[in-house]
Amino acid sequence: MSTLYEITGDYLRLLEMLEEEENIDPKAFADTLEGIEGEFEIKADNYARIIKELQAESEKYAAEVGRMQKRMETLANNEKRLKQHLYESMKVIGKLKFKTDLFSFGIQKNGGLQPMEILPDVAIPDEYCRKEPDNMKIREALKNGAELPFAVLKDRGDHLVIR
Numbered sequence: 001m002s003t004l005y006e007i008t009g010d011y012l013r014l015l016e017m018l019e020e021e022e023n024i025d026p027k028a029f030a031d032t033l034e035g036i037e038g039e040f041e042i043k044a045d046n047y048a049r050i051i052k053e054l055q056a057e058s059e060k061y062a063a064e065v066g067r068m069q070k071r072m073e074t075l076a077n078n079e080k081r082l083k084q085h086l087y088e089s090m091k092v093i094g095k096l097k098f099k100t101d102l103f104s105f106g107i108q109k110n111g112g113l114q115p116m117e118i119l120p121d122v123a124i125p126d127e128y129c130r131k132e133p134d135n136m137k138i139r140e141a142l143k144n145g146a147e148l149p150f151a152v153l154k155d156r157g158d159h160l161v162i163r
Contacts, residue, residue, distance in 0.1 A: 004047070007040050 002010070014032055018024060090096060090107055097106040118124070142153045 001043070002039060004040075004043050007036060007043055011036050011040070 014029070014036060018029065086105075087107065090105065099105070138148065138151050139153070142148060142151060
């Protein structure tokens with residue numbers, strides 16, 4: 001059986017012959033075309049089977065990833081809970097730094113940027129705000145025929161559907 005690439009090439013060559021040659025036997029052309037199309041459909045069926053198998057395998061791994069993700073979250077939550085309990089106990093008894101045979105413990109200030117809170121119900125001056133484009137408004141204007149020098153609508157892509 002030919003590859004999908006070969007079948008596609010045969011089909012294109014047949015169409016090229018139809019355009020270039022004037023005296024093509026219609027019966028022979030139809031039979032050849034039917035043979036190529038039949039082979040293409042068989043190949044497409046085989047592709048679809050493989051695609052469905054890969055999809056099922058992928059879904060199986062996705063389910064396993066989900067299970068492992070939940071397990072990881074459980075372990076991380078247990079770690080946070082134990083660490084928070086130890087932190088609170090150290091703060092309560094005032095033992096902020098000490099060493100054991102295996103570990104060193106210490107409570108210290110956080111690094112990085114100093115935390116900040118934006119107060120609600122207080123206007124923020126424009127000089128402290130970023131200006132961002134309103135994509136929905138731009139898209140709507142382009143759909144309605146507006147010509148905007150800073151944006152264009154692109155063609156939608158397409159994809160294969162196998163049911």
